[in-house]
Amino acid sequence: MPAIFQASKTVIGAPSPAELGVLVCERPGWPPFAESRYVKRLSVIAAGLGMQLFAFAPWTWNPRDDSVKGWSWNEQSRDWEPSNRRLPSVVYDRAWPESEEEKLRYRRALKAVQTAKRLVLLNGSLPHKGKVYEMLVKESEFAAYLPPTALYEGASSLALWLRKHNGAAFLKPVAGSQGKRVLAITLDSGGGAALSGRDDRNRPLIRSYDNSAEALRRIDRWIGDRKYLMQPLLDMRSGSGEPYDLRALMQKNRRGRWSLTGIAARIGAPSSVTANLHGGGKAAPAAGTLIAQFGERRGGELLEEIAKLSSSIVTRLEQTFGRFAEIGLDFGIERSGKLWFLEANSKPGRSAMSSAGEGAASAAAEQPLSYAKSILLRLATTDARRSPPGSGCASPGRVIHEFDHL
Template sequence: MPVIYPDSDAFIRETDKAPALGILVCEKNALPPFAESRFIRKLGEHGSRQGLSVFAFAPWTWNPADGTVQGWRFEPSLLKWQREAHPLPALVYDRSWPANESEKRKYRQALRKLNSARRLAHLNGPLPGKAAVQLALAGDERLSPYLPPTRLYEGTDSFLRWLTRNRGAAFLKPAAGSQGRRVVAVRRKADGSVSLRGRLADNRAFSCDCADFHEAAARIGRWIGGREYVMQPLLDLRNAKDEPFDIRALVQKNGKGRWALTGTAIRRGQAETVTANLHGGGTAEPAQAALASMFGGEKAVMLLEEIRECCLHVVCTLEQCYGRFAELGLDFGVDRSGRLWFLEANSKPGRAAMECFGEAVARTAAGRPVSYARHILFRSPGRVIHEFDHL
């Protein structure tokens, strides 16, 4: 769905309210009252410094009678979150994390109801499934060499054919998944048995062996059920300690409406696991030093420049296909030969990987969505600028 931005002056006249940024959340009966409360508190602090009202709200709190929602702000003087009615904001930033399918349905239904009455302007829009994104990116000849072959899982027969084409190894992940959950790596062992290693829905690691491919295919088919999955080759993305690693590049628009590379971090997982995601117990460190220790200083510099160029091409292509974005988390892998691969794009990136750079970068990562929101709300819309600012 394309991201829709308001014409600033017209939108403010229409609402007759001071512009505000609303943070979409799934409210819960607990304190803090929603996920990512620390990050959302930082967004509010940045808003206060920049003269922009920022508050969090769940879409099901909307009252159509007076057009208000029940919004949360952190009150520093009281050191607690306070809830009060706010006019529906001019712009929203989705940081909702539904805990289960029931909450996901509740959230989507409430958002549809709100949108049917008055279409919300989104700071950052969603991406479609991973297969669709890979197909869109493959249309750019500059990106196609970096994309691993990707196919939709269409049952056990398609999986067995994929294994045959890829030397008895494969990596399967949910088409709409995040945080490394419900992935599985498949590899044929020397004795003909098949190893399955992956992560469950709660991000716990698992491993098991099957007698052969047919047993593995049947087990995976039951596990996937009706979910949409994609299949890729099992790339060798491990360091000398056999730890899986990937590279997270956080790209964000700044207060000038220009793309900027906020930071590039290596995420390392635990040996014998299949993902490097921080939610699964991984750790993060600045990419340049980590890459230099693995591939040498000269190769590290080359890889980081290659990543920077790829980031620019990816954001260009995704905005042309799906509308404007405020930020994206772009994940890369480097195999043992030093070849760079683009793994996936995340339209709701976390901030944990950026904390390895220290307070200044972490503060920038949290502040840029607010700066860009202010740029949208207080300035007339201009052309899309597909360039990186110098950092």
């Protein structure tokens, strides 16, 4: 994809001690990258904190003068402005590569920068879902909250899984996000199978087959060489039949301490297999959702349980996989009231936080910047390329992200 800098300014001087870069993937059209509304909001908040913020794609880095081609939000003109900027010392990864080709380009470009420069990454990255599961299931504190999980190894492995789990299963890609390419399969008493899920564009996917063996063959072709996990198809729907889950957003404050920004419910359409907002779900207050489902006492207990478990999980993830600034944690609750931990996200969305209580939406955007500012201030008084404790610094050469028809 070509870079878009027809009228770029040149602003290459000494890097500002309060300058934060936001990693993005450029794209044709306008605005020039995904999640531009969120990055614009970050820019406005950063200015109020005395920080300069600009977005850039890692493949625009020029090693000759250590510059990148960045995008800055101009509040007066209400538009994005391109300029050549010095590579920042601290970066916040909000890149969303759309294709396998773009994912590969992004990984290679970022690795090239890291090999030559020592960047402080505001947030680290988690390995794929299978690795996270393998680590957490070994801990007695978490094992009871993790649904049985196994790696998909072909149609025969899924057939065996279905026999063990009452003829139903849920499959998800180990490196997936936003609910894309998930699939539920349910066998019927007549030997057929019903499939429901989301495709790679997050569109609803519904199929039925008179022969379950044919359904398994179609699933195997659809999965191809991608890595998938198999889980039981848990009954995590409301009394009115809508799928729902709970998103807890854990973030570090300016002192580098974990805090719970908020918990929000995400509710999908009755015909959907997921509750993700990107798949058409809607956000709702967690307390009201749980009280309506389980009553005031049990609803309150579940919120307390999620808050406590979230704090323990992020602490353990950080001990194992390196420093983080924020992690989104997803929980599901069966109609029986059984709480399940579903997955962790090191690049969490925050749209649902508008329903998570007073101030949660503002804190969700402000916390990363407050934490980044504390890192920048410490860097300004020490080695400009040295990572302070808790900064989420990656060592040179580390690959930051593992990215990964019916």
